[in-house]
Amino acid sequence: MNESSAYQDLQPIHPEPASFWRRCVFSTDHKVIAKQFLWAGLLFLLFGGLLAMMIRWQWAYPGEKVPGMGAVLSRSGGVITPSAYNTIFTMHGLIMIFFAITPIMIGAFGNFCIPLMIGARDMAFPALNMISFWTFLVSQGLVIASFFVQLGSAAAGWTTYPPLSTQIGTPGTGQTLVVLAIFVTGVATIMGSINYVTTVIRLRAPGMTYMRMPATVWGLWLTAILNVLFVPVLGSAALLLLFDRAFGTQFFIAGAAAVKGGGDPLLFQHLFWIFGHPEVYILILPAWGIATDLLSFFARKPAYWFKGSVIAMTAVTILSAVVYGHHMFVTGMNPLLGQSFMLLTLIISVPAELLFLNWLHTLWKGSIRLTVPMLFALGMVFVFGLGGLTGLYLGTVSTDLYLHDTMFVVGHFHYTMAAASFLASFGALYFWFPKMFGRTMNEGLGKIHFWGSVVFITLVFGGQMLVGYAGQQRRLYDPYQYTFLAHLRPLNQWTSFFAFALGLSQLPFIYNFFQSVFAGAKAEQNPWQVGTLEWTLPSPPPHHNFDTIPTVLRGPHEYSNPEVKKALGRDWIGQTENLPTGATSGAVAGTGGE
Amino acid sequence: MSDVVPFRSPRARAHESTALVGMIIFVASWAMMFAALFFAYGMVRSRAAAWPPDLLRLPLGLPALNTAILAASSLALELGLRAVQGNRARVAGALRIGAAALLGAAFLALQTVVWLSVWAGGLRADSGPYASVFYGLTWVHAAQVAIGLVALAWIALRAARGTYSPARHLTVRLWTIYWHFVGVVWALMFVAVFLV
Amino acid sequence: MNSLVRLASGLSLLLWAGVAHAAPKPETAWGLPHDASVNGHLIDWLINSTSVFVGLLFAIMVIWMLWACIKHGADHPAEYDHGDGKHHITVALSISAAIFFVVDGNLFYNAMVDVRGQFWNFDKPESHPQAVRIEVNAHQWAWDARYAGPDGRFNTADDIVTLNDLRVPVGTPVLVQLASTDVIHSLYLPNFRIKQDAMPGMINRMWFQAKETGEFDIACAQHCGVAHYKMKGQLTVLPRSDYDAWVGRASAISSVAFDAKDDKAHWGWAWKPN
Ligand code: HEA
């Protein structure tokens, strides 16, 4: 205990600032910053979603007037032109990855969960945290601005491959602004991640050993580590690309367009994927962590071989740095190199399978409560199964010769990112909403939102996989120009209808979200009956989170412990709770790993 | 390292180690960015037919001098830090940190001279991969020098105002780490871009 | 683009109007496009066999989840088990290992055999006496093709130059060396299950062998700008005799159309040895 009292002194309680501006706008409170990221992210999720709807419209009715878009596409009289289409899918991809899912899952829940779940009063560097958000907002501003300059926004694909992304392929300020936005958002991400990594290392409450950290924190922490190490690589790629665009350097320009030999277009692909592959795990690791926790919480059962899951996630984190070449099998890379990348890529599936097994075992013989967060967690496991397994076809050189740059790839990464990370983010939102806003969301609407999302997500992205299997390339303004694709029109059309249905099934969420934020029923302190630290605090928690920094006695997944049932008469026990009579807390603390 | 061993509260010490952990992580991140830049240099060079192209030679003298200057600057800053820790912040500390800043400014000035002379010599930003590497890498490095400069000037002033004591001078320590890192990167760049 | 080259290819097209105008047959059913290549079945088999394994795993996973959700619901008492006992761990590890060795093992082994033996094994076609060699230069948004012609040397007067129009004989390996003048393109032959990027400043290669005559789509698989979606050409697989006849006629026309002063038309390169 006196150990703990020492800790009290290390993190002083700062009084909550009085002025509205310092409290709600330029706040250094991680809980406020989390909400700011949430709003910014959801808004751009809507934006990216609408762009997706336009992609699907174009494939259902190529070159026909887009309903309600007459004003936006006024120059072309309401129809999507080929160049407009390129901008649409490029910005859809960039917005969803960097400006929607990242801020929601990492910006919002990283900020909200880490300090609360490890028992800290705030992030290690609150001011840096605030700057990170405002830097991110600048990058979002740049994205918006890029749509209003001449020649419109970026159009070189989210992968921004040069020479197409240089002045040769996409002249105009829009592409430059977007590359700049990527650089700026990278800076913001690095600031945030330095904060996360340091906070976890330094500010864990007494007794909060690494193995007692919730899986959510593990996922976010590993993600932050990947961000710290690999976003700078994207940063330098973006920087060099900006030099090529603005000052005529030739890092990436080659061929006829280049003076004196020229640079190397492949160089950019290396830099991009050295970052880009870790990035995809950056987007899934928090989702894995969230799922691992939620499955245990609502199966009322300890997370099965928690240590194994942690090891698996760590293994994926490390391996993610050495597989990036699988994105470049057909660029003419050295065959031996290609074969090595194939082997490493296939090896990554082992920890993933371990993770799945642990999830399945966690469910087995549980006492499953199908709450909305649990449904989203289960949905995440379901769609990630599809996404992950389809990755195997792509990791294999020979099959990738056929599948590369087809819709099969697009289907793969929508099942993983757009489905798994997407659903996990919503699971997290439904789960922590009461703690964030002190109000409860409507259960019924939540279930409608879940079933609509999971069913149509499966159908939409399944449709993408099917046309990819049939050979349809990505990024086609009008696939039916090709004889071998003409017969896919009905299939694509149905996929589009499902996509519109998917869009519509987000409406109940939008209503539910706003309704609950402003008029939801008051939330109790621990509505889900779970034991992690944040639920020992009132909803919403006070400015300084913990009046006294708690001392942690056991892991986060202590459910249906007979000892606890005997002593407390309930199926859960908090991470800081002392077992009153008889049973030494050690007996319980021991479990859950050290 | 310092003669007086000042008392620091547990909170201050904890705060310092947290900041240092953060700084180390930041440096690791920053290093990855330069690792990527050097990777780019390597790939572009490995593809080039001739390196440097057509008899063109970059100046060696000034960059070499610049390397020395940056090293001196790092040394001055280190001594400045020692002075602060030895409770001699107001005079010795401020002067040495100020000297470090001035040397940094000199570095930028000379670097500008190098750029101008090379440009006048006909090697423009757009004259091919060799020029790209030369300008691209030195630009990025100069940018981080500029950032450091502002910070050094600022802490020199604060040192003169007596803001720092043996017990409270975390900012100085952090920027010293940053500045040493800047120096190391330059050394690598000097070898890669100008020497080999 | 140079008008004479167009004329040349235009003429050669007219000569073989019968062939040139026959368009590729549209696909009828969903699923993999018709396989016209000698090696395509290797990829098809690997994809489909993997689908069986993966489908099985996924089915197990789904049934397991459903079963748990139905049978082990709120009224079922949860079993207190951290699953970190020795036997638990052994089971988990061995199942993952088993999945890895069967599913990934199958993929890895066959991919190694196929890639080293066929798709990336360029000794095979290069050593074939009758192998056809074609240089392709991609640019926004078309495919220039170049055949060496009778003298067997590229970038000479008797080269056959065509636009978006590849002609190959059935049953002989075809070697393609690829370059691009502007941005990255990707030469994609869906009916032959292969693609290869065309990189500015690089010469990439690929090879394939047709097992039947007919007309097939040539597609661009890499986003290359506004007209990426219609950067297509036609691959015509001819009986050997027709092919040889075409080569004869076409090179005759090409020599007529040859213009020594027009550098743009001489984009070819000396064939890169293996
Ligand atoms: C969240 C994002 C995410 C995740 C997690 C993954 C995961 C994986 N990805 Fe994916 N990928 C992307 C996002 C992601 N990917 C994106 C965005 C692209 C395209 C970028 C672009 O080109 O635009 C891409 C592209 C991509 C390629 C390049 C394709 C090409 O361009 O030709 C490859 C190739 O190897 C690949 C492979 C893999 C593999 C092997 C995994 C593995 O990690 C998967 C591991 C999981 C499993 C193997 C499943 C687990 C096991 C089961 C479900 C069975 C359980 C059942 C029982 C135990 C009974 N991915």
Ligand code: HEA
């Ligand atoms: C995480 C990332 C992510 C997400 C979530 C999505 C979501 C979707 N994507 Fe996207 N997609 C990409 C990442 C993503 N995509 C990337 C990287 C590419 C490649 C780009 C390139 O090739 O360069 C791509 C490309 C891509 C293509 C291929 C284009 C082409 O190759 O030509 C298609 C086509 O079907 C598509 C469709 C969809 C659909 C129908 C959805 C649907 O799931 C969308 C449904 C969602 C909504 C309708 C939003 C609802 C709004 C809310 C829930 C917020 C509520 C708001 C408030 C409360 C304020 N996407």
Ligand code: CUA
């Ligand atoms: Cu050429 Cu796409």
Ligand SMILES: [Cu+2]
């Ligand atoms: Cu990858």
